[in-house]
Amino acid sequence: MKHPMGIRKYKNIQTTYGNRGMDLEEEINLSNQYYLDRDIAVIYKKPTPITITKVDYPSRVEAVIKEAYFKTPSTTDYNGIYKGKYIDFEAKETTLKAFPLKNIHKHQIKHLEKITNHGGIGFLIVRFSKLNQTFYLSYEMLKKFITEEKRKSIPIDYFKEHAHIIKDTYQPRIDYLKIVDKYI
Amino acid sequence: MKHPMGIRKYKNIQTTYGNRGMDLEEEINLSNQYYLDRDIAVIYKKPTPITITKVDYPSRVEAVIKEAYFKTPSTTDYNGIYKGKYIDFEAKETTLKAFPLKNIHKHQIKHLEKITNHGGIGFLIVRFSKLNQTFYLSYEMLKKFITEEKRKSIPIDYFKEHAHIIKDTYQPRIDYLKIVDKYI
Numbered sequence: 001m002k003h004p005m006g007i008r009k010y011k012n013i014q015t016t017y018g019n020r021g022m023d024l025e026e027e028i029n030l031s032n033q034y035y036l037d038r039d040i041a042v043i044y045k046k047p048t049p050i051t052i053t054k055v056d057y058p059s060r061v062e063a064v065i066k067e068a069y070f071k072t073p074s075t076t077d078y079n080g081i082y083k084g085k086y087i088d089f090e091a092k093e094t095t096l097k098a099f100p101l102k103n104i105h106k107h108q109i110k111h112l113e114k115i116t117n118h119g120g121i122g123f124l125i126v127r128f129s130k131l132n133q134t135f136y137l138s139y140e141m142l143k144k145f146i147t148e149e150k151r152k153s154i155p156i157d158y159f160k161e162h163a164h165i166i167k168d169t170y171q172p173r174i175d176y177l178k179i180v181d182k183y184i
Numbered sequence: 185m186k187h188p189m190g191i192r193k194y195k196n197i198q199t200t201y202g203n204r205g206m207d208l209e210e211e212i213n214l215s216n217q218y219y220l221d222r223d224i225a226v227i228y229k230k231p232t233p234i235t236i237t238k239v240d241y242p243s244r245v246e247a248v249i250k251e252a253y254f255k256t257p258s259t260t261d262y263n264g265i266y267k268g269k270y271i272d273f274e275a276k277e278t279t280l281k282a283f284p285l286k287n288i289h290k291h292q293i294k295h296l297e298k299i300t301n302h303g304g305i306g307f308l309i310v311r312f313s314k315l316n317q318t319f320y321l322s323y324e325m326l327k328k329f330i331t332e333e334k335r336k337s338i339p340i341d342y343f344k345e346h347a348h349i350i351k352d353t354y355q356p357r358i359d360y361l362k363i364v365d366k367y368i
Contacts, residue, residue, distance in 0.1 A: 042298045044259055047233040050249060065234060068249040075228055079263060081270040084303030088265075114226045119268030 022173070024093045024127045024134070028078065031172035035082075041177060043080030043087055049073050075111045076122075082177055083184055086120035088112065089176075093127045098153035101146070109146070112139045121183055125166065125176060128156060135163040136179040206357070208277045208311045208318070212262065215356035219266075225361060227264030227271055233257050259295045260306075266361055267368055270304035272296065273360075277311045282337035285330070293330070296323040305367050309350065309360060312340060319347040320363040 022030075025045070035041040054067035076090040090112070092103050104124070112122035122139035133156075141162040145154050164179045206214075212229070219225040238251035260274040274296070276287050288308070296306035306323035317340075325346040329338050348363045 036298075039298070039301075042295070042302055042304075047231040047255075048236075049231040050234065050252075052232075063254055065249065065252040065254070068234075068252060070247055070249070071231075081272075081299060081302045081304045084270070086265040086268070086270040111226070114220075114223070115265060117223075118226055118265045120226075120265045 024091050024125070024129075024174075027173040028091055028125065028176075031174045031176070032078075032080075034172035035177065041080060041082035041087070043078060043082065045078050046073075046075070072105060072107075074107055076108055082121075082180060085180075085184060086115065086118075087180065088115045088120050089123045089125060091125040091127075093129050095128075095130050096153070097128065097131070098155045099126050099128075099159070100153045102152065109142070113143070116140070121180055123180075125174070126159065126163075128159075131156070132168075133159075134166045134168070134174065135159040136166050136176055137163040138183065208275050208309070208313075208358075211357040212275055212309065212360075215358045215360070216262075216264075218356035219361065225264060225266035225271070227262060227266065229262050230257075230259070256289060256291075258291055260292055266305075266364060269364075269368060270299065270302075271364065272299045272304050273307045273309060275309040275311075277313050279312075279314050280337070281312065281315070282339045283310050283312075283343070284337045286336065293326070297327070300324070305364055307364075309358070310343065310347075312343075315340070316352075317343075318350045318352070318358065319343045320350055320360055321347040322367065 029045060032041075032043045032045070035043060049071040050068045051071055052065055052068045054065070056064045056066050058064060076088055078091065079086070079088045081087065088111070090104060090108055092099070094100065094103065115122040116139045124137045124139075124142060125134065126137055127134040137154075137159060142154075144162070145158060164182070166174055166176055166179060169175050209229070216225075216227045216229070219227060233255040234252045235255050236249055236252045238249070240248045240250050242248060260272055262275065263270070263272045265271065272295075274288060274292055276283070278284065278287065296308075299306040300323045308321045308323075308326060309318065310321055311318040321338075321343060326338075328346070329342060348366070350358055350360055350363060353359050
């Protein structure tokens with residue numbers, strides 16, 4: 001089941017994780033841990049924004065949230081610092097052969113715009129999971145598409161032409177900072 | 185009731201907000217909104233980190249979290265970008281006349297250390313609520329205290345000598361970027 005707000009990571013809570021491949025989020029988290037352990041960069045995924053409406057305190061040392069709702073995120077999922085630069089990005093997977101723009105909230109695009117205006121490095125990491133290809137799309141190239149095109153999905157050919165392929169590697173899994181280096 | 189992990193903002197969920205004064209977190213959030221609206225800086229409070237263990241889907245468009253737990257945060261509460269610089273801080277209030285170091289997790293201090301090593305600006309905002317005084321304590325001065333002193337609380341005199349007073353103003357309420365300017 002896919003949550004309408006694009007929150008999909010809870011869908012498998014009851015299922016076995018055994019043999020499935022890692023999803024993009026897990027690979028990015030592992031890569032960020034790799035960067036952190038080697039003191040290369042300090043980049044984290046932000047917690048999922050929620051509104052808490054009911055908390056139980058069954059004991060003095062434990063609080064249990066009994067009712068809460070997902071909120072629409074105001075910003076992107078990942079941010080941090082690398083080589084003195086503020087880094088900010090959103091990561092998305094699609095099973096389609098074009099990336100639907102509705103997968104990114106309007107205020108997330110606005111957020112990336114502000115970040116780049118203030119001297120930060122803003123981008124998307126997009127994985128076409130059926131083709132097993134992962135791209136780094138700079139905010140500038142995302143904006144170019146939105147400004148110049150009327151289409152509601154970014155075709156993979158646009159990625160091939162205007163984005164950077166992030167090759168699968170062993171450590172880190174998703175070495176996106178190698179691409180960031182081109183923009184510093 | 186004060187949550188043992190220092191999470192105190194849910195304690196008043198059932199009470200009236202009517203006449204109480206604003207707490208530090210609310211004032212910082214308003215100040216960040218002020219900075220954002222005027223395109224001065226892009227700084228957000230991160231969502232509270234939780235582990236979700238049970239989600240109900242009463243309808244196709246709505247998900248309700250039915251069970252979740254607070255997690256110890258790995259990082260600080262606030263980060264963002266200002267004048268091209270990565271900004272990272274934690275905000276704490278105390279009713280005491282000294283600031284107990286146990287109010288800051290060890291890994292939050294470690295996080296601020298990493299941030300400053302990578303060229304970011306890391307600090308604490310500490311309010312002594314009974315004295316109605318709010319200070320900006322740079323990570324460097326926090327580290328100096330931890331390194332040189334054996335005491336478990338930072339006395340207010342240390343703040344008066346090594347930190348910057350943040351005056352209450354109308355807009356923004358907590359103009360901490362004025363202090364950040366001294367470090368850029």
